[in-house]
Each structure stands twice: as C-alpha cells, then as structure tokens.
Amino acid sequence: xxADEEVVVRPTLAVLVKDVPLADDATDANGPRGLDPISEVPxxxxxxxxxxxRAAAVVAIAMGPPAAAETLRRxxxxxxxxxxxxxxxxxxxxxxxxTARVLAAAVDQVAATVAVCGYESRDGSSGVVPSxxxxxxxxxxxSRAAEATWTDDDVIEVERDVGxxxxxxxxxxxxxxxxVEGRIDPRYPVLRDVLRSRxxxxxxxxxxxLAARGLETTRHERVVRTERIEPPRKExxxxxxxxxxxxxxxxxxxxxxxx
Amino acid sequence: xxxxxxxxxxxxxxxxxxxxxxxxxGLRVAVLERTVPAGGPTGRSxxxxxxxxxxxxxxxxxxxxxxxxxxxxxxxxxxxxxFRQTGGVFLHAESELEQCREVVARxxxxxxxxxxxxxxxxxxxxxxxxxxxxxxxxxEANAGYADPAGTTHGMVSTAVRRGAELRTSTTVRQLEVRxxxxxxxxxxxxxxxxxxxxxxxxxxxxxxxxxxxxxxxxVERHVVAAYxxxxxxxxxxxxxxxxxxxxxxxxxxTHFQLGPLDPSDQADPDDFVQDIYPDxxxxxxxxxxxxxxxxxxxxxxxGWASLYDVSPDxxxxxxxxxxxxxxxxGTSGHGFKLGPALGRxxxxxxxxxxxxxxxxxxxPGRFARGDLLTSGYGAARIIG
Numbered sequence: 001x002x003a004d005e006e007v008v009v010r011p012t013l014a015v016l017v018k019d020v021p022l023a024d025d026a027t028d029a030n031g032p033r034g035l036d037p038i039s040e041v042p043x044x045x046x047x048x049x050x051x052x053x054r055a056a057a058v059v060a061i062a063m064g065p066p067a068a069a070e071t072l073r074r075x076x077x078x079x080x081x082x083x084x085x086x087x088x089x090x091x092x093x094x095x096x097x098x099t100a101r102v103l104a105a106a107v108d109q110v111a112a113t114v115a116v117c118g119y120e121s122r123d124g125s126s127g128v129v130p131s132x133x134x135x136x137x138x139x140x141x142x143s144r145a146a147e148a149t150w151t152d153d154d155v156i157e158v159e160r161d162v163g164x165x166x167x168x169x170x171x172x173x174x175x176x177x178x179x180v181e182g183r184i185d186p187r188y189p190v191l192r193d194v195l196r197s198r199x200x201x202x203x204x205x206x207x208x209x210l211a212a213r214g215l216e217t218t219r220h221e222r223v224v225r226t227e228r229i230e231p232p233r234k235e236x237x238x239x240x241x242x243x244x245x246x247x248x249x250x251x252x253x254x255x256x257x258x259x
Numbered sequence: 260x261x262x263x264x265x266x267x268x269x270x271x272x273x274x275x276x277x278x279x280x281x282x283x284x285g286l287r288v289a290v291l292e293r294t295v296p297a298g299g300p301t302g303r304s305x306x307x308x309x310x311x312x313x314x315x316x317x318x319x320x321x322x323x324x325x326x327x328x329x330x331x332x333x334x335x336x337x338x339x340x341x342f343r344q345t346g347g348v349f350l351h352a353e354s355e356l357e358q359c360r361e362v363v364a365r366x367x368x369x370x371x372x373x374x375x376x377x378x379x380x381x382x383x384x385x386x387x388x389x390x391x392x393x394x395x396x397x398x399e400a401n402a403g404y405a406d407p408a409g410t411t412h413g414m415v416s417t418a419v420r421r422g423a424e425l426r427t428s429t430t431v432r433q434l435e436v437r438x439x440x441x442x443x444x445x446x447x448x449x450x451x452x453x454x455x456x457x458x459x460x461x462x463x464x465x466x467x468x469x470x471x472x473x474x475x476x477x478v479e480r481h482v483v484a485a486y487x488x489x490x491x492x493x494x495x496x497x498x499x500x501x502x503x504x505x506x507x508x509x510x511x512x513t514h515f516q517l518g519p520l521d522p523s524d525q526a527d528p529d530d531f532v533q534d535i536y537p538d539x540x541x542x543x544x545x546x547x548x549x550x551x552x553x554x555x556x557x558x559x560x561x562g563w564a565s566l567y568d569v570s571p572d573x574x575x576x577x578x579x580x581x582x583x584x585x586x587x588x589g590t591s592g593h594g595f596k597l598g599p600a601l602g603r604x605x606x607x608x609x610x611x612x613x614x615x616x617x618x619x620x621x622x623p624g625r626f627a628r629g630d631l632l633t634s635g636y637g638a639a640r641i642i643g
Contacts, residue, residue, distance in 0.1 A: 023534045032536040070537065190489060191544050192555030198541065 010056035011173055013046045014112035015039070016103055016133070017060050017075055019068035020122045027228050033067070035074040038118030040186035041179040043078045045148060046116055050081075054150040057081040059110045063091060063102050069202040077189035077197035084110055088207040093223035100132030102207070105215040107137065109205065113174040114156075119144050130178035141176040142169055146183040159183075263289040263424070265609055266443045266452035268431050268466065271301035272407065272595050273587045274458035275414040276602025277609065282421035284610055289452065290415065290423055291445050293430040293462070297411035299528075300460050301595065303565035305483045305508050305516050306410075307497055308596040309347050309402040310371040312643045313362050313635060314574065316617030322371055323600035328405050331413060336420060338413025340599075341406025345509055346398065347497030348376070348385065350550075353394040355501065355636045363397055372400040387492070387553050392502045402497050404508050407595055414599065431459075434469045434584065441583045456585045456609050461528035461568045463588035472580045475626050476589050477569050480526035484517045484540040484562035485510070491556035501639045503546040514560060517543040520639040528566055535562035567592035572631040573640035577605060577621040585609050586623055591634075593643045 017039035023031030046058045060075035062068050063086040072083040086106050107115045120127035134141035146161040160167045161180050239247040252258040265281050267274045270292035281288045308325060312318035331340035351359045366373045376384050376396040384398065419425050433444035434455060441455040457463050461478040494515065498507040501520060508516045540559055548555045569591045570576050576589035587605045590597065607614045620632060635642030
C-alpha cells in the first residue's frame with residue numbers, strides 16, 4: 001500500500017427489524033409472530049449495499065421478548081452478518097419515545113452509522129419511530145424511501161415516496177432511512193438457509209448494559225389495556241365507464257374533496 | 260312451517276355429497292350450513308385424492324370418488340372438481356413391508372392402480388430422494404388432488420337444482436326428536452324433517468349431545484404449509500412419507516404443500532389459531548428436505564391450520580344414533596376424497612334403503628362395544 005492510498009473504513013449498517021403478530025387479528029396474543037413484512041425491504045436494501053461493497057457488515061437489531069430471537073434468526077436467513085436482541089422485562093408496552101431511545105442506543109452499541117428500517121410497523125403503525133430514533137442520535141432522517149442509491153462519493157441518493165410524487169434527496173452518513181414497499185423486492189431466503197438459521201445464536205442485551213451508554217431507563221408509561229377497534233366502514237361509491245367525468249366529480253363533491 | 264324428508268346439517272363435502280345423492284333419490288332435502296358450503300374444514304383441506312387405503316371398503320369408495328372427480332362436470336352442472344391426476348408415491352419403513360405388500364395385492368384385485376416399487380426401482384422413480392430408511396414404496400398412478408371448495412359447491416348446487424333448500428349462515432342450535440319428525444332449530448327458526456343427518460365435522464359432537472348422544476369424537480388442529488419450488492426441480496406427484504411423518508402435495512406447477520401424518524394437539528373449533536406458526540412450517544420442511552434435499556432451494560409461502568374431527572380409530576363414524584337421526588362424521592382428516600362417493604352409501608342409509616355391507620363397520624356403536632377398526636400404518640393412521 002502506498003502512502004497516498006486512503007484507507008476506507010466501510011460503515012456497519014444497522015437494520016432495525018420488528019417482531020410482530022402475523023395473524024390478521026394483531027391483538028391475538030397466542031397467534032404466530034415473526035418478522036414484520038415491512039422489515040424485509042430495509043433488509044434487502046442493506047444486503048444489496050453489502051454486496052456492492054458499500055457496507056462492511058449488516059447487523060439486524062430488534063427489541064422484544066426472548067422469543068423475538070426467532071425473528072432475528074429470520075434476518076440471519078436473509079443473510080445478515082450479526083444480530084442483536086434488546087430484551088428486558090422493563091420493555092413491554094414501551095411507547096414511541098422509549099422505543100426510539102432503546103433502538104438508538106442499540107444502533108450506537110453496534111457502532112453503525114447508517115440505520116435503516118421500515119416506515120411503520122404492522123402492529124404499532126405509528127410511523128414516527130424512525131424519526132424519533134434519528135432525533136435521539138442527532139442524525140438526519142429520510143423517511144419513506146422507495147429506493148436509495150449509494151454513490152461512489154459516499155452520498156446516498158434517496159427517492160422518497162411522500163404521497164405527492166417522488167422526491168429526490170441526497171444525504172451522507174450518519175443517517176436514518178425508513179423504507180416503503182414497492183420498489184425494492186426482497187429476495188426471500190431458500191428453505192436450506194432458513195433451516196440453517198434456526199441454529200444461529202442471537203446475542204441478547206438487557207437495558208442496564210445499554211443504559212451504561214447513556215440511555216435513560218426511567219419508565220414513564222404503562223399499558224392500561226388493549227382493546228380491539230373495528231376499522232371504520234366506508235361505503236364505496238361507484239362510477240361506471242359510461243357515467244363520464246361528471247359522475248366522478250359528483251362523488252368527489254359529496255365527499256367534500258372538490259368544491 | 261316447512262317440512263322436509265331430510266335435514267342435512269353441515270355443507271362440508273360430506274353434507275354436500277349426502278344432499279347430492281339424497282336429491283338424486285328424489286327426496287326433499289334441506290341443507291343447513293353455519294357459514295357457506297366448504298366454509299369449515301373442507302375448504303381448508305389439502306384435498307389429496309388416493310385410493311391407497313388399508314381399509315378395503317374405503318379403498319373402493321375412494322376409487323369410486325376418483326371416477327366422480329374425473330367426470331365431475333357431467334355429474335353436476337358443469338362444475339369443476341379441480342382434479343389433477345399427478346400420481347402418488349407412499350414410502351414405508353422395513354416394519355411395514357409385509358402389511359404394505361398384502362394391502363397392494365388386495366387393492367389390485369379391486370382395480371386400484373397400485374404398484375409396489377422395490378428399492379432397486381427407487382432411483383428411476385424418485386430421483387434425488389434420500390431413501391436409506393425406506394424399504395418399500397407404493398406408486399398409485401391415479402392419485403392426485405382436487406379443489407375441495409369447487410367440489411363441494413358443485414355437489415351442493417346440483418342438489419339445489421334438484422330441489423334441495425340451502426340455508427347458509429344458519430347455525431343449528433338444537434335438535435329434538437319428536438314422535439314423527441325431527442325438529443331442527445337454527446337461530447330463531449324451527450324446521451321439521453322426517454330424518455336428520457348430522458355431517459357437521461368438528462361441531463358434530465356438541466350437536467348430538469343435544470339429543471343425549473355422546474360420540475367420542477375429538478378435534479385436532481393440523482396445518483397445511485405452503486411453499487414454492489423456486490429454482491428446484493418440482494416434485495410433480497403426491498408423496499406420503501410415512502417414515503418422515505409428512506405428506507407432500509403439488510399445488511399447480513410452481514407450488515407445493517406439506518402436512519403432518521401424525522396425530523396433533525386438540526383444538527376448540529370455535530376458537531383455534533387459523534394461521535400457521537413459522538415453526539410448524541419449518542418442522543415439516545426439515546423432515547421433507549432430509550428426504551428430498553433439492554427442495555432446500557424452495558421458499559416458504561405461508562399456509563394455514565385446519566381441523567380434523569377425529570374418531571378413536573381414525574375411521575369414519577356413519578350410522579344411526581337415535582330415532583330418525585343419523586351421523587356422517589369423524590373422517591379424521593382423510594375424508595375429503597371419500598366424500599363424493601361415500602355420500603351415495605350414506606344417502607341409502609338415511610333413505611332406509613339397503614346399504615353396502617361395508618358400511619356397517621363404521622357404526623357409531625363400535626366405540627361403546629370396544630370394537631375399534633384398524634387404520635393406516637403405525638402412527639400414520641390417517642392413511643385409513
């Protein structure tokens with residue numbers, strides 16, 4: 001190696017994945033649980049970056065009960081290098097703020113400088129945890145990424161789907177990215193890899209170990225009760241192919257969408 | 260108040276088939292179904308079709324059903340049974356060698372196309388299979404799988420065309436045998452029928468308890484796990500892997516399903532986990548990839564849980580249980596393919612006609628008498 005040659009230390013990528021109920025009824029405590037389908041998108045993106053030589057390693061991080069190790073084994077089947085499960089009796093029922101603090105501490109723990117996750121979880125669906133993690137870390141967040149390209153000059157060009165057409169932004173690490181489905185198709189692991197991953201050991205870390213790195217452990221919230229809320233029913237309005245644009249305008253006017 | 264010759268309770272494959280054959284006899288039939296036809300375990304069946312049975316009568320019934328699946332459109336209003344004749348192979352350990360040879364010899368006499376494959380033929384028949392623990396295999400050329408919902412709907416709609424009355428979203432709460440009829444109370448409605456046939460699968464036992472009949476039927480939760488072949492060369496036929504305790508069923512050209520052959524845990528039919536747990540899918544996949552290593556390239560594709568209404572000997576429970584009340588249940592997870600032709604025998608029984616002598620063995624009284632039937636091989640009693 002010549003003296004002029006720069007030694008590039010490739011960053012570690014943290015993928016924040018979630019262990020969620022997989023059944024249609026997310027309140028069924030006995031139903032099957034597993035990797036949140038939205039987590040598959042950032043996993044896929046992270047593994048592509050590693051394959052392209054942008055990242056040195058991909059670490060999947062989850063917060064959950066000891067059984068959530070199964071979800072991290074699923075991430076191993078996808079191909080991550082390492083896993084970390086933050087598990088603690090003091091964690092169940094954590095709100096957005098506490099979740100973000102714990103996950104931010106875990107990102108710090110694995111020394112990652114790019115943290116990626118899904119835009120919202122299947123069960124909690126708050127959609128604000130990625131931003132809250134970024135706030136704790138003091139990093140920028142680019143939310144609802146549909147695709148992101150890591151360029152040769154270490155800029156990540158992000159195409160965001162924010163509901164009003166694609167929006168392109170450029171950012172450099174450290175950064176938090178949250179992904180939406182649609183553009184990045186996860187490559188599902190073959191059975192051989194899934195079966196092999198069942199034997200993978202999943203490192204578990206408790207709060208006091210994370211707390212040593214500056215995490216506030218005081219708890220300000222508790223679960224009072226869980227109740228099932230039926231989704232509001234919306235009656236569909238129909239305009240047939242022969243009705244013309246006026247019929248559609250009329251429906252929109254009835255909904256108060258157009259004047 | 261309307262009156263019927265027969266009230267059939269349950270529109271799974273067995274109730275549907277009974278209604279089909281009863282209306283063929285010209286009887287006035289009402290079918291009461293708590294959800295929709297095939298809305299219970301029938302619709303969740305992997306619907307494997309085979310005549311490879313140790314029970315001779317059931318082998319013949321299955322063979323007759325195969326004929327019906329094949330000519331289903333002509334037997335109904337052009338309905339599609341979805342029958343795909345893929346062939347099926349059944350793998351046996353050394354301990355089952357003699358029974359297996361004896362069964363195949365008997366099946367051949369009745370025209371079931373079963374064929375014993377000795378180990379020297381394994382390589383050609385089952386390329387890429389690891390068969391060290393397999394002593395003998397049976398190939399059934401006509402085996403395959405059908406569409407359980409399509410078959411059930413075809414039989415029900417044909418019964419309706421012949422005059423049957425189908426009441427869906429109708430839960431039968433009460434059965435009452437009166438002097439010259441049976442009163443069937445569904446929700447707020449009372450229906451009178453000359454006879455009732457309870458073909459309510461896992462709900463059969465609580466319903467019969469209403470008339471003081473207690474049948475020792477239990478309910479087990481069994482999964483059907485789905486996979487795609489991915490880049491792996493497909494297994495194009497059904498596999499019954501008895502040493503591995505699972506079955507494999509192709510589902511179209513790109514997918515397949517696995518399910519267990521062993522007994523499973525009991526479940527409450529009104530409150531059971533209908534989804535498959537990831538571990539359940541992987542347990543089956545682990546056994547399967549030991550046998551067929553190339554399917555390590557397959558992918559998981561979900562799955563679901565179903566219910567089996569299981570009798571103590573894993574054989575059907577068919578017969579009269581009280582004055583005017585008959586039962587057709589307890590087919591223990593292997594009833595679907597029997598359904599279309601079994602209904603003909605059940606209809607004869609309910610109509611008071613002469614029945615095939617083979618039907619008597621399924622008499623519900625056999626449990627009280629301690630007169631249990633044999634079924635299948637070892638723990639794989641589901642082979643029937």
